[in-house]
Amino acid sequence: MNLNKLLKPQTVAIVGASEKAGFGGDTTRNYLKFSKNQELVFFVNPGRDEIFGRRCYHSLLDIETDVDLVILCTPQKTILPLLREAAQKNCGGAVVFASGYSEVGAEGKVKQQELVEEANRLGIAVMGPNCAGFANFIDGVFAFAFLVEERDYSGNIGMISQSGQIVLGGLDSPNMGFSHVISSGNSCNVKVEDYLDFLVEDEDTKVVAVYIEGITKPTQLIETFRKAAKKKKPIVILKTGRSGKSQELAASHTGSLSGADKVLRAIFKRYGIVEAGDLEELCSMAAAFSWLGELPKGKRCVFMNVSGGEAGVMADLAEEYGITLADYKPETKKYLQSLVPDYGSVNNPFDMTAGIGYNTPVMCKAIEAISADDQVDAICIAYTITPEVWDATITHMVEAVEISRQNKEIKPIFWLPFIEHTRHQGSADTLKNAGVPLLPSGKYGCEALKKILDFATYTYEDGEIAIPDGVHKGSRGLSEYESLCYLKEHGVTIPPQAVAATKEEAIEAAKILGYPLSVKIHSADIQHKSDVGGVKLNIKNEEELAIAFDTIMDNCRKNAPGAVLSGVLLKPMLKSGVEMIIGVNNDKDFGPTIMVGMGGVFVELFKDVQLAPAPLTEKQAIQMIESLKAYPLLDGYRGNAVCDKKALADLLAAISKMAAEGKDKIKELDINPVFVTEEGVSIADALLILYDEEKEC
């Protein structure tokens, strides 16, 4: 659906315009105060002839020209008739403030569905219902229902929020300047994903800030993410539901850790989406990207302080937030040493002392020297900007930053206060004009800086992710043998195995496989084989095998009376190594997500897993493995063997490819464990769940 008439209208009608407080009056007042196209706005109110000294039409139909956008400040019952009138004026967009729709239960949902259908029929893109409207600061259209402060809001942040309150929060943040703000409300026939796509395409928008509660168009979302990733336009998203039990997928063995919300986070990571943990982060990271002149080329940062104490605080924070402290080249260090008094010493964080911090020209030299160091990617000045400038240091330092940034060669500079951040407006404006983000204070500032540096060094790797074609209803679990066969047929290497229906077949099979062997019950009906006495390990010869066969069959007949027993599964005993788990969970929205983690309690108690959408490139597979906290255990930790991580990454990539290709077949896969040794990997057990539609593995 084309959103131009909605978001960039030439002609606008405010229906329910008024001079009184309330949706109609506040919207009218806001419009007159903040909009550019004052000539082409029409007020409509059947009871008024004039509003704020301007003509008021009694009906939309009285307006002489076409109307691109109608802003409906009227109650729910008027909406459908008004839309029909609007359509007669060639209207293409409507803002609906009215509530009483899907937010109020079943009856409201029906009303919203009627609204969607009518809007679609009329070809009108509807914002809302139950929204606060939007503002387009590029073309000067202010269709927003809540009163706001009088200030210059224009800038390059595009903001979308499902909550009107949160849009208000953005507008109230003095460091934020906007191209567009959009309160999407209940999202009728235009969804958050549609606005997002609009803003990613929009040339006037440099960064997009999104507050979202739920995804409804996953395929389109991915397409938009990919577009943004390719052009490296930052998208900052705050998504709630990290704690919601309702967000968790029904637990399967390892699947208990995967869940729709975690899947979405894996998607974010793949496309370089910057995730905010709360509103402060959403707003401040958007503002930082908005102000930032250009992105750093790498992650190595120098902090400049004017106090030993604050340098110490900064050192602790940098380590805690994973910000890489740059090492100076010797010549840089030597030069900086010449700028500080005798007692000063050059470190990173760098306590510049009064010798530099109180002296604009010297500070310019210091910045120039640090910026020229090819071991440095970015500079961060860490100093509090107070509400009033009592402390001349602030003036000197802001001035030095301003002068330095006039040289186009100077690397990106950030400013990080220790206490709050929206302070002395003059200093803030100077920094903004110099392309120097004024980050939030302390920990928030470090979190923002870390994420900006991560984004700056993110590179999009081309590759489609595998979104399923539809939702499958039923599914069935395969036996271990069948699961392993499926893997083998789909290009995954598995250890030798054989099934045997009788003792004699088992003994024959063992001749080929060789001893020692593991022997397990072969039955699609038994998932937890050990629990029913269905497993015997380390079988060394024919005699032991014969006993094992009988024991297993007896145990299972007794302990799993309903199960169809197809004999036993034989496998040579594997050389045990580091135990890993690999899992696949097929998300209904985003398709197969692959998980890797160290086996046992590492996954369960320490949540030490990595998730990513399938398929994976080999590089992505390696990154996942290296991101595990337990990674050192694969890498020769404390005299352990250096495991074959390449083989593990290859396996992960192969399984991800299989999962992607099987996006409409595979529901779930649980490989637990896979042993990783110095010489390779071997899958010890696997359980696959396939969708019913697939008749055969």
Next chain:
Amino acid sequence: MNLNKLLKPQTVAIVGASEKAGFGGDTTRNYLKFSKNQELVFFVNPGRDEIFGRRCYHSLLDIETDVDLVILCTPQKTILPLLREAAQKNCGGAVVFASGYSEVGAEGKVKQQELVEEANRLGIAVMGPNCAGFANFIDGVFAFAFLVEERDYSGNIGMISQSGQIVLGGLDSPNMGFSHVISSGNSCNVKVEDYLDFLVEDEDTKVVAVYIEGITKPTQLIETFRKAAKKKKPIVILKTGRSGKSQELAASHTGSLSGADKVLRAIFKRYGIVEAGDLEELCSMAAAFSWLGELPKGKRCVFMNVSGGEAGVMADLAEEYGITLADYKPETKKYLQSLVPDYGSVNNPFDMTAGIGYNTPVMCKAIEAISADDQVDAICIAYTITPEVWDATITHMVEAVEISRQNKEIKPIFWLPFIEHTRHQGSADTLKNAGVPLLPSGKYGCEALKKILDFATYTYEDGEIAIPDGVHKGSRGLSEYESLCYLKEHGVTIPPQAVAATKEEAIEAAKILGYPLSVKIHSADIQHKSDVGGVKLNIKNEEELAIAFDTIMDNCRKNAPGAVLSGVLLKPMLKSGVEMIIGVNNDKDFGPTIMVGMGGVFVELFKDVQLAPAPLTEKQAIQMIESLKAYPLLDGYRGNAVCDKKALADLLAAISKMAAEGKDKIKELDINPVFVTEEGVSIADALLILYDEEKEC
């Protein structure tokens, strides 16, 4: 040393007083602007007769009365002569701004030592040198060298900082009101610990905020902490050095995780000290304690929001920061349901909707009902307060809080904004007067709230911690056998063991111990017994024992040629269980610190350890064990046995008692592993390092 003449002087002289910018002029100006005792301040400057229209003395000696405090704004070389003059005026305190002391290397350290000695000889308590001075807002003495904003600074926070810059940060925080601010600088003959003790004793100080880089008086610090803990006066401390490699104790096997900084954190925990991670936390937690009417009685909190979106954000943050969400009693829920519109629902976080949030009397009813619920301990209103109040909701909600708090029965209320916090001053003042802390935004606010609730529910358990009497120079490691004997002699239960110098002795000993056995080399010179072939496990009979004896002795003769071999150590094979580590490290300042963790990589990769000063009560021992992330492994996790945690806690307490009693004997103890089973604990190996002064174990 008595600090009253320094911090609460009746008469003050500013030496180097001036009208010009700089230490002298700025201090003079500040003094005149902010001090109460204008009559009893004397200006001293040999070159001036009058300053700001007041008499200026040419010398301290010209002043007719005694002078309690001298503020020396003059350079280093004048300081000692001035102190001697001051002493003649019965002076008891001096502020020394001059630098050039211990901060500038060896020569400066000598100068500082001279200053300390002279000040002690003269009986003058010196603040600084290289400090920014202090302000006492109770008695109205403003002896501070940096220019600050004009506002009312008075309140009940006592702040001490080793960095003058950080004091300035505190003064610049508009929500902070002070009893005293102290910039301790280089700390000459008065240390941070002395100021801390003064403020903990001070009736006008409700909360103490401390920025500290290093501890010099550990015994006194502990004494002050204990005093504060007993009277439950909050101390908020920001201590740098969390990242410093220099802060880590030299690594021993598991000791690598203990370190002076971690020891200090364990001390903080024991005494309920509130630790701040950065300046924002230091200032905002101090401000919150300062404003808070009374401490909550428990941790269960209700969040009140006016937006579904923000309620969702709050739910995520509450979980992530470990804030307990209260469950309403059914009657509370029912009542609240009657206050919201039909579509609203009562949860926690509670989206009050406009029905409550825009209506002062209804919101008062909601607060009253929630507060009356005995399953609720505290209420937190989560809503952004903007710089100007455009949004009438803020007015209604602040008003409702103000009215509610007039009822003394109403439980503690906090206010948490989503974006920044130092905003509309009128609203902030109202909240302050109502005893409702205006927390910092989002994550910072949650961190602060969590720590305040933790402090509120902290109870001091009486008991001395064991600080060593002095520093010991040398130390020696004991053999496993000697280590275990030492434990046994000091009341710790150990499994049976025997040493045997010959094969025959071994066979005799085995008759008593029984098979199967473990056999290890017995030598104080061999620490890593396995590495030299000095260990044989699971020895089942005499024949195997004889071979094991010979093999071990041969291996060790070959692989550890210098070592004195005293035979072998024999122990029955233990029933293995969950492997834990218990360690003791004797910190030179704070004495023995006890560590517990799950064995192996849990300690090393996941840093899953708990530390506490010795001795431990049984309750403290249990808390340590339960605080481990891996705790579920002891508690029947996934079908594991439910281990005897009581036995583990008893062992931990016994070892802590031994360590406390041995505070001047035991340098280090490493019990690794101790097996915990359903039936108890058994120590499998122990290594003890004793200080040299102790001749015998």
